Structures are given as C-alpha cells and as structure tokens.
Amino acid sequence: MMYVKLKYEDDQPVDGKVVGRKVIDKLQQTYHSELSNKDFAYDGEKSLFTVGALPQVNNEFTVVMEEPSTGKTAANGSPEGNDSPGGGDKKRVRRSYQPKTFKVELSLAAKIPMSAIGQAIRGEESENSLEALRVLDIILRQHSAKQGCLIVRQSFFHNNPSNFVDLGGGVVGCRGFHSSFRGTQSGLSLNIDVSTTMIVRPGPVSDFLLANQKVDHPSKIDWQKAKRALKNLRIKTIHGNTESKIVGLSEQNCKEQTFPLKLRDGSNDTVEITVYDYYMKKGIELRYSGDYPCINVGKPKRPTYFPIELCNLVPLQRYTKALSTLQRTNLVERSRQKPDERMAVLNDALQRSNYDSDPMLRVCGISVAPKFTQIEGRVLQAPKLKAANSEDILPRNGKWNFTNRKLIQTCSVDKWAVVNFSARCDIRRLIPDLMRNASAKGIQMDEPFEVFEESPSMRRAPVSRRVDDMFEQIKSKLPGAPRFLLCLLSERKNCEVYGPWKRKCLAEFGIVTQCLAPIRVNDPYLLNLLMKINAKLGGLNSLLQIEASRAIPHVSDVPTIILGMDVSHGHPGQDKPSIAAVVSSRQWPNISKYRASVHTQSARQEMMTSLFKPRGTEDDGLIRESLIDFYTSSGKRKPDHVIIFRDGVSESQFTQVINIELDQIIEACKFLDEKWSPKFTVIVAQKNHHTKFFQTGSPDNVPPGTVVDSKVCHPRNFDFYMCAHAGMIGTTRPTHYHVLHDEIGFSADDMQEFVHSLSYVYQRSTTAISVVAPICYAHLAAAQVGSFLKFEEMSDASSSQGGHTSVGSAPVPELPRLHEKVRSSMFFC
Structure with a gap:
C-alpha cells in the first residue's frame, strides 16, 4: 500500500476524487515502465495499492494534464475568466485546454500479504484480512469510476436517464448498483444489488430552482433559499466546457452587479462594467436573468459571476438534504421491483460490469462467476396464536385476522x-x-x-x-x-x-x-x-400458544428479560441529538408485553452511553428502570437470562456492542446486586444490507418463515437470514441476525424459532413483521419520545433542563421523563 500526496504546481493540495483519479490515471500512462508496468487500485484520496512493490520506496513524479477540469476560476474575477469582451471566445477555449502541472508523491505505507484474502475467505478476522477486502472493494470502485459513474461508498450510479425517477422539488431518484466482496461459507462472494441515491436534477439552474421552490416564474424565487440550495453544486456554462463550483450568489442583480474589467491598452487600468453589459457587448442576449442575482463561482475576494440562464447543473450530483414526505413516498412507490424484475436487472448489471476484464482483479487471481449462487433454505411453520376463549389462530402466509374473534386480554x-x-x-x-x-x-x-x-x-x-x-x-x-x-x-x-x-x-x-x-x-x-x-391501556390482542403454555426453550422455564435497543438519528446534515431507546419485556413468562425508556445522546453517536449512569449511590441509566420493572411485574423475580436485540450497527461496530454496551448492562446488574450474575445473549439485527433471495422457477417472493443459514453466511460466526414476513410489494428484504455472544446456549434451531416467534407478537398489526417486535418497539419509542422536543429550540432546552456532555461538545438536552402513570405502559404502540 502506497501513501499518495497530490499537489498543484504551487504546492496547493488537490481537492476532489475526480481530479485525483484523472491525475493517477495520467501518471500510470506516462510512467508505466518506470513503475514496472504495474496496475493500480486507487481510492481517490490517500491510498494506492499495487500487487508487488514499486521499484522505489519513495517516488516523486510530475504529471501534466491537458484538461484537468479543476473548476479553478480566473485570476481577475471577470466572467468567463477573460481579460476583455473582445476576443473572449478564443481565450476561453485556449484556457480550458491549457496544460496544468501536478506533483505526485508515492511512499510505501504498508505491505498486505496475498494470504490475507484467504484469511478473509475463512472468516479469520485480522487487520490484514479486513484490509484485503477493502482493497478488493476499492478495485470495484475504481472499475466503475473509469466508466464515469457517481460513487457513493460501495454503490455506483451511471448517468442514464432511464435510471432516473423524478421525485419533485428538483430532486431525482437515481437507480444504480451496490457491489462488494465478502467472505462467506461458499468462499469469496460478490454481493450485488440494486441501490438508489438522490441527485439534483441536471440541466438549467433556473429550472432546478423553480422546481425546488415549487414556483412558476423566476420572479417568485426566494433567493436566500436558492443560495442555500445551490451552494457547492457544480455547473457548466452554455458557452464553456469547464466545471465550476457554486460558492454563492451576487449581492445585486445582473444589471447592477459590476466587476473591474482590465483595459486592453497594455496598462493595468480597469473599468467597472456590469455583468449584463459585459455579455451584451459580447453579443450574448440575456432573456430574463438581468433582473436576478448571478451565480458566483469565484473566491471570497475574487468573485466570478455568471448570469443564471447561462448555467447548467452537471449530472450526477448528490442531493443530501432530507426528503419531504411526498418525495419519500414517490421514491418508495417508484423504486419497487418485483422479484423477477429485480433478478433480470441484476443479471444485466452483472454482465455489463464485466469485472473479469479488470486487470487488478486478474492479477489478484479473482474471477467472477456469471451466475448467482444457488442455496438451500427452509421454511419455519408459523407459530399458533391464542385469541379470547382459548381460541386458536393459525396464521396463513404470515397473516391472521380477528373475524368473529375477540382480543385475548x-x-x-x-x-x-x-x-x-x-x-x-x-x-x-x-x-x-x-x-x-x-x-x-x-x-x-x-x-x-x-x-x-x-x-x-x-x-x-x-x-x-x-x-x-x-x-x-x-x-x-x-x-x-x-x-x-x-x-x-x-x-x-x-x-x-x-x-x-x-x-x-x-x-x-x-x-x-x-x-x-x-x-x-x-x-x-x-x-x-x-x-x-x-x-x-394494558391489554393484549393475541398471545403465542408456546407463550401461553410456557414452552419456549431457555425463556419460559427460567426468568428471562428481553431487551430491544435502537438509536435514532436526525437526517444527514442536521445537528440534532440522537435518541437512544431500550424496550424491555415485563410480566414474565410473557414475551408480548413491553415498556420503554428513552434518553438523548450526542448527535450521530451510535453506541449507547446511558445504559448505566451511576451518580453516587444511584444509577440513572436506562437498564436499571427495565430491571426494576421486570422484578416488580414478574412476581419479584430477577431475570436469570438477559436476551438483547440490537438494531442499527454494522459489522465494524460489533466489538463495541460487546465492550461498551454489554459491559454497561452487566455493570447495571451488579449495581443492583453484586451477587447477581445472569447469563447474557446478544443478537444484532441488520436490515440495511444488500442480500436478497429469489425462488428458483417462481416470480414470487420467498414465503414467510424462510431461513437461510449456509453458503452466504459468515464462514465461522453464528448468523442467519430470516424472511419472517410476507413480501407483498417489491422484493422481500431479509433480516440478517448475528449472534455475537451466547452464554445461555441456544441451539441454531431454537434461536431461529425464537426469533421467528418474536416476529408474531407485534401488537399493532395482524401480520408477521420483518424484524423482531422488541426492535420495532424501540424504534417507535425513540421516534415518539423524540418528538417531545422541538429541536430548533434545543439551545434553550439544554440550559433549563440540563444534559450530559462529551468532552469538547455542547450539552445534550435531556428528554422529559414520562409520567409515572404511563411509564410502564406500551405508550409507543
């Protein structure tokens, strides 16, 4: 692995992956023999990988680019970067193709043995095996970047209008593909799936603003909102080929905004001219933008202005603001694909990607099979439910009803x-x-x-x-x-x-x-x-038969508390506190009744920090409330088993779940009774993954209750996929369960049956749900209690209510405590 440093000729660092990739491509073309004819895998930033070492440990090169597309602005601050109106077109063309020099430094950072790929395949997690998989994913990203794709982490998006879905407001849903390597029981596997991101609608800037603000004429545009919406977006002008980044808008409209234009008499004298007059003298008629602000792509002290009607937004620019409810609805409805449609699209994507042509994959000895993996699954029988008068309910296709039946409690x-x-x-x-x-x-x-x-x-x-x-x-x-x-x-x-x-x-x-x-x-x-x-209000709509008969292995015969934990975050770009929620079962041996506790924590922080919060002789953490409620509602019995379901964490955070969160839960138990040592089982549920299952020879989704625990699962760890629900619309997304820690000693069959059963105790509906009910309840509780606070006013709330802080951060306001009358209720249901 080589450390990469890219600089312009004036030693200013190169900013942007697009420019960086072009420079490294040119480097490889120019110095191929000096680099021992090696192929590269470059991440677009600071890391470059080769198979085998370069001739030198430290390397310095000079790279000359004919068309860098850097978006740098002209030194004099004039529109189009021209010194005067006359002869501007020739100067502009010459400037766009003017050679630009870059300095490239490559220095050895680390060596990763090829055997690390084998370690990844065998599931032997080490720094080298994780790095090996990262290198392979970088090769995939580089492969797509050379095809002109927008790259969002491990997903790739082509500039193809057939993949665009208009969501309204100037926002477009862009369908692309996720692609990544994983070590599985089948060996090294390529995981490919349909992916969607949001982009700004390309084309005239004025059209985007009209759509974004839902107005029908530029005179109705709110230019302060426009300034926020356009900032950092990239444009090309109608008469130019260079991309520029928008930094703001002019303070005055085009007919009034002036700039100093150098005279062509050989002196350094300038004359003030309006942007509008400049273009009129060039013979470019402005139909409507004279009365509106100009686009500014310059620097703070050297603004460069373009009339708005001459500016087009370039394609494939991500839209990162929160979608409106209507936009989200449009995205969901228009992105759905039936299983057979999705399978056909993925097969086509796999063929078009042509990964076997990639030289770096070939050098690594990796080829991609042309067909998807064939696996075997099994379908668990739906658990029987109980209604009033001991009447049995047998769900069919993941559904049941209360026709001519009464609720059980x-x-x-x-x-x-x-x-x-x-x-x-x-x-x-x-x-x-x-x-x-x-x-x-x-x-x-x-x-x-x-x-x-x-x-x-x-x-x-x-x-x-x-x-x-x-x-x-x-x-x-x-x-x-x-x-x-x-x-x-x-x-x-x-x-x-x-x-x-x-x-x-x-x-x-x-x-x-x-x-x-x-x-x-x-x-x-x-x-x-x-x-x-x-x-x-304390009732129950239905009950599992095995719950009523106390026949759930490891749960019904031993006092067991079930915890569901989730952290809800604000939309990207919003500095709102995250909301941590823990729901816990009560009235053992029931597993259908729950209560919730909710705290705030620092924005975007995933690991829970409020599970155990000792303050002198008291513990103000979330777990203490759950344990005491279980004790008082379960005949004054402490739980001997604690089963934890955690949502929303990635594989890289699994160790933190054990070392940070489980440790807090153990400390909370010890704080109540030093001699009390319950057994713990920790399960992570993941929905945000890209594994899908398709029935061979059928256009339908896999049936509810489908479990897969071989071939595509981890080579060594205890994990499985489950589709507990009936996928009525689109393609079913299975939940990936990882058993990180199991002191209780579940067998694979018992664990899968238990998880399946917990998908049938959701009291809000008469259908099985896609993930266990405790996790769904935690998500609901976080959303509902989080709505208590109006986050725009949190600075006031934090000073009056108090909050906890992390080092160097502002206080996080605490949520108001629930009233004792509803604290143990299913208020979130």
Missing part, C-alpha cells in the same frame, strides 16, 4: 374524551362506530365524557398555545384527569400538534393518548385503531 375504556384538532373530520359517526367495533372485540368502551372541538380562531395560533388551550378546556369540563384521550389531527404525518400533544399527555399528565388523522374510516381501520388502544 382486553382493557376497559371508562374515562375518556375526544379531542379534535381537525377541521375536516366528522366525528359524529366515528365514535359510535368505534364503540360498536370495540364491543365486538371484547373491549368495554363507555361513552366519551366530552368531545372537545378546537375553536377555528385557535388554528393559526402557536402550537404550544393550541395544546395548552385544549387542556384548559379539558380541565374545566371533566371531573378529573381522563384515563384516555382520542386525538384527531389534521395530517397523518408531520402534524405540528403531534409532538407537543404527546409531551403534554405522557410527560406532564400521564394520560394515554391515541392520535389519528383518518382519510377513510371503515371496520378494518377501526380494528387496527382498537388494537393500539388496547395495548396502550
């Missing part, structure tokens, strides 16, 4: 009210229909005490005032605090009332609440609503 809804924040919803029919359906399912639901309608005059008030006003109405008309509030919202998603309302109910008053924004109300909709209400 029902609550009483006896002190409740309805709150209506929606001007659209007619609740006159909703309430009697809800009560009728509740009765049919065994839920005793009284008439609501009151229906509280929001005054039309309040709908434009600040959201906190709207919520406070509604609670004032409730307190004035009800004899005491209600046990349950049904809340109608105006929108299903992103309703501004949702977070403040949940916080008021769950943190301040301890009232269970169910929000809804119905578009069409029918009996299936109301059943789904009642299942959530029943679970939140």
Whole structure:
C-alpha cells in the first residue's frame, strides 16, 4: 500500500476524487515502465495499492494534464475568466485546454500479504484480512469510476436517464448498483444489488430552482433559499466546457452587479462594467436573468459571476438534504421491483460490469462467476396464536385476522374524551362506530365524557398555545384527569400538534393518548385503531400458544428479560441529538408485553452511553428502570437470562456492542446486586444490507418463515437470514441476525424459532413483521419520545433542563421523563 500526496504546481493540495483519479490515471500512462508496468487500485484520496512493490520506496513524479477540469476560476474575477469582451471566445477555449502541472508523491505505507484474502475467505478476522477486502472493494470502485459513474461508498450510479425517477422539488431518484466482496461459507462472494441515491436534477439552474421552490416564474424565487440550495453544486456554462463550483450568489442583480474589467491598452487600468453589459457587448442576449442575482463561482475576494440562464447543473450530483414526505413516498412507490424484475436487472448489471476484464482483479487471481449462487433454505411453520376463549389462530402466509374473534386480554375504556384538532373530520359517526367495533372485540368502551372541538380562531395560533388551550378546556369540563384521550389531527404525518400533544399527555399528565388523522374510516381501520388502544391501556390482542403454555426453550422455564435497543438519528446534515431507546419485556413468562425508556445522546453517536449512569449511590441509566420493572411485574423475580436485540450497527461496530454496551448492562446488574450474575445473549439485527433471495422457477417472493443459514453466511460466526414476513410489494428484504455472544446456549434451531416467534407478537398489526417486535418497539419509542422536543429550540432546552456532555461538545438536552402513570405502559404502540 502506497501513501499518495497530490499537489498543484504551487504546492496547493488537490481537492476532489475526480481530479485525483484523472491525475493517477495520467501518471500510470506516462510512467508505466518506470513503475514496472504495474496496475493500480486507487481510492481517490490517500491510498494506492499495487500487487508487488514499486521499484522505489519513495517516488516523486510530475504529471501534466491537458484538461484537468479543476473548476479553478480566473485570476481577475471577470466572467468567463477573460481579460476583455473582445476576443473572449478564443481565450476561453485556449484556457480550458491549457496544460496544468501536478506533483505526485508515492511512499510505501504498508505491505498486505496475498494470504490475507484467504484469511478473509475463512472468516479469520485480522487487520490484514479486513484490509484485503477493502482493497478488493476499492478495485470495484475504481472499475466503475473509469466508466464515469457517481460513487457513493460501495454503490455506483451511471448517468442514464432511464435510471432516473423524478421525485419533485428538483430532486431525482437515481437507480444504480451496490457491489462488494465478502467472505462467506461458499468462499469469496460478490454481493450485488440494486441501490438508489438522490441527485439534483441536471440541466438549467433556473429550472432546478423553480422546481425546488415549487414556483412558476423566476420572479417568485426566494433567493436566500436558492443560495442555500445551490451552494457547492457544480455547473457548466452554455458557452464553456469547464466545471465550476457554486460558492454563492451576487449581492445585486445582473444589471447592477459590476466587476473591474482590465483595459486592453497594455496598462493595468480597469473599468467597472456590469455583468449584463459585459455579455451584451459580447453579443450574448440575456432573456430574463438581468433582473436576478448571478451565480458566483469565484473566491471570497475574487468573485466570478455568471448570469443564471447561462448555467447548467452537471449530472450526477448528490442531493443530501432530507426528503419531504411526498418525495419519500414517490421514491418508495417508484423504486419497487418485483422479484423477477429485480433478478433480470441484476443479471444485466452483472454482465455489463464485466469485472473479469479488470486487470487488478486478474492479477489478484479473482474471477467472477456469471451466475448467482444457488442455496438451500427452509421454511419455519408459523407459530399458533391464542385469541379470547382459548381460541386458536393459525396464521396463513404470515397473516391472521380477528373475524368473529375477540382480543385475548382486553382493557376497559371508562374515562375518556375526544379531542379534535381537525377541521375536516366528522366525528359524529366515528365514535359510535368505534364503540360498536370495540364491543365486538371484547373491549368495554363507555361513552366519551366530552368531545372537545378546537375553536377555528385557535388554528393559526402557536402550537404550544393550541395544546395548552385544549387542556384548559379539558380541565374545566371533566371531573378529573381522563384515563384516555382520542386525538384527531389534521395530517397523518408531520402534524405540528403531534409532538407537543404527546409531551403534554405522557410527560406532564400521564394520560394515554391515541392520535389519528383518518382519510377513510371503515371496520378494518377501526380494528387496527382498537388494537393500539388496547395495548396502550394494558391489554393484549393475541398471545403465542408456546407463550401461553410456557414452552419456549431457555425463556419460559427460567426468568428471562428481553431487551430491544435502537438509536435514532436526525437526517444527514442536521445537528440534532440522537435518541437512544431500550424496550424491555415485563410480566414474565410473557414475551408480548413491553415498556420503554428513552434518553438523548450526542448527535450521530451510535453506541449507547446511558445504559448505566451511576451518580453516587444511584444509577440513572436506562437498564436499571427495565430491571426494576421486570422484578416488580414478574412476581419479584430477577431475570436469570438477559436476551438483547440490537438494531442499527454494522459489522465494524460489533466489538463495541460487546465492550461498551454489554459491559454497561452487566455493570447495571451488579449495581443492583453484586451477587447477581445472569447469563447474557446478544443478537444484532441488520436490515440495511444488500442480500436478497429469489425462488428458483417462481416470480414470487420467498414465503414467510424462510431461513437461510449456509453458503452466504459468515464462514465461522453464528448468523442467519430470516424472511419472517410476507413480501407483498417489491422484493422481500431479509433480516440478517448475528449472534455475537451466547452464554445461555441456544441451539441454531431454537434461536431461529425464537426469533421467528418474536416476529408474531407485534401488537399493532395482524401480520408477521420483518424484524423482531422488541426492535420495532424501540424504534417507535425513540421516534415518539423524540418528538417531545422541538429541536430548533434545543439551545434553550439544554440550559433549563440540563444534559450530559462529551468532552469538547455542547450539552445534550435531556428528554422529559414520562409520567409515572404511563411509564410502564406500551405508550409507543
């Protein structure tokens, strides 16, 4: 491995992978014999790999590029970089192709033995084996870069409009392919799958801004928003070939923005001229951009301006901001592919990639088989469920129903009210229909005490005032605090009332609440609503038969607590605290009832830091609450087995899960009782991977309950793939389970059956879900409690509520604690 240093002739570092790759390609062409005719694998940054050593340990080269496309701006700050209007075209062409000199230094950094590839294949994890796989993935990225692809980590995207999906707002979904090498039980495997990223719609800058701001004329563009949206995007002008990076907009419009233009009389004198007049004198007519700001691609002290209508956004530029709800919906709906369609696309991609032509792969002795791996799986039988009156339910194709059946454990809804924040919803029919359906399912639901309608005059008030006003109405008309509030919202998603309302109910008053924004109300909709209400108020909708009969190996015969752990992060680019949630089972031997604890931690931090938080003689961590609740709800028995399901971590973080998170959980147990030593099993569930399964000779998805634990699994570790759910739309994505630590001693069959069963205890639906319920609940709890805080105001919140900090970072505000009345409920359901 060689360390690479790239510099311009003036010793300024080269910034950007595109330029770096072009320089290294030119280096290889120019100095091929001096480099012993070796092929390279270059990561676009600081690392370059060869098979065998270069002749020298330290190497210095000079590389001359004819068309570097660096996007550097002219020294005088004038549009197009020309000294004067006259003769500008010739100067511009000459400048675009002007040779540019680069300095390249290559120095030996490390040696990786070829045997490391064999170690990776055998699953022997070491620094060399991990580095060997990284080198092979770099070869794949370099192979795609030479084809002009956009590279996003291990995914590649071609500039092919047939792969584009317009999402609205100037954003395009771009379909490409993930490709990476992995060591599996079958040997070295190439994992290839369809991948999607978001890009900015290429073409005229003005068209992008109109679409982005949803306006129909440039006069309606908000230029402050435009400045933020355009910053760092790359453009080409209609009359030029050089790419430039946008740094901002001109302070004045094109007809008023001036710059100093050098006179052509041989002196250094300049004359002020507007950008608009400059182009008019060149004979370039500006149809509309004279009245709008110019694009600035220069430096802070040397701006370079282009009229907006002459600028085009270049293709394949990533859009990294958060998508709107509508854009996400469009992306999901238009990216779905049936299994046979996806298989055909992947087969075509594999042939087009032509990896066997890559010289570096050939030198490494690697060739790629032309067909996908054939594997064997098995289908687990769906677990039987119990409804009321000991009635059995046998799920079919991962589904069941409550037709002519009642829920197994029902609550009483006896002190409740309805709150209506929606001007659209007619609740006159909703309430009697809800009560009728509740009765049919065994839920005793009284008439609501009151229906509280929001005054039309309040709908434009600040959201906190709207919520406070509604609670004032409730307190004035009800004899005491209600046990349950049904809340109608105006929108299903992103309703501004949702977070403040949940916080008021769950943190301040301890009232269970169910929000809804119905578009069409029918009996299936109301059943789904009642299942959530029943679970939140302490009931159960169904029960596993093996749970009721205490027949779950390692769980039913020994007090066992099940933990689900997840960390929810803000959108990329947002400096919001991450939300860590732990849900835990209660009322052992049940495995269907859970409660949740939630904390904040530093933004983008994946490892949980609040599991054990000793403060003097107290522990304020998340695990202590779970353990005490299990003890009090399970006949004052401590768990002898602790089963932990962890979501959202990659293979590189597995060691941290054991060394950081499991260690905290063990410390929390010892803090409660030094003599208490439960056994631990830790399982990581991964959904963000690229392994898919297809049925041989069938266009359908694999059936629910499909398990694969051979060939494509790790050569040595305890892992398996499971498709517990029925993939009704698109191609089923299996969950990849990794058993990192197992003191309890599950057999492979018992572990798979247990995981499969936990996909059937999700109280919100009558279908098996794709990942175990504790993880789904942790995700829901993090999202719901996270909505309590309005993150734009967190600087104020942190000073008043206190928070924990990491060294050198700002305080992280703490979430308000749930009221003791709802703390052990399934409020997140």
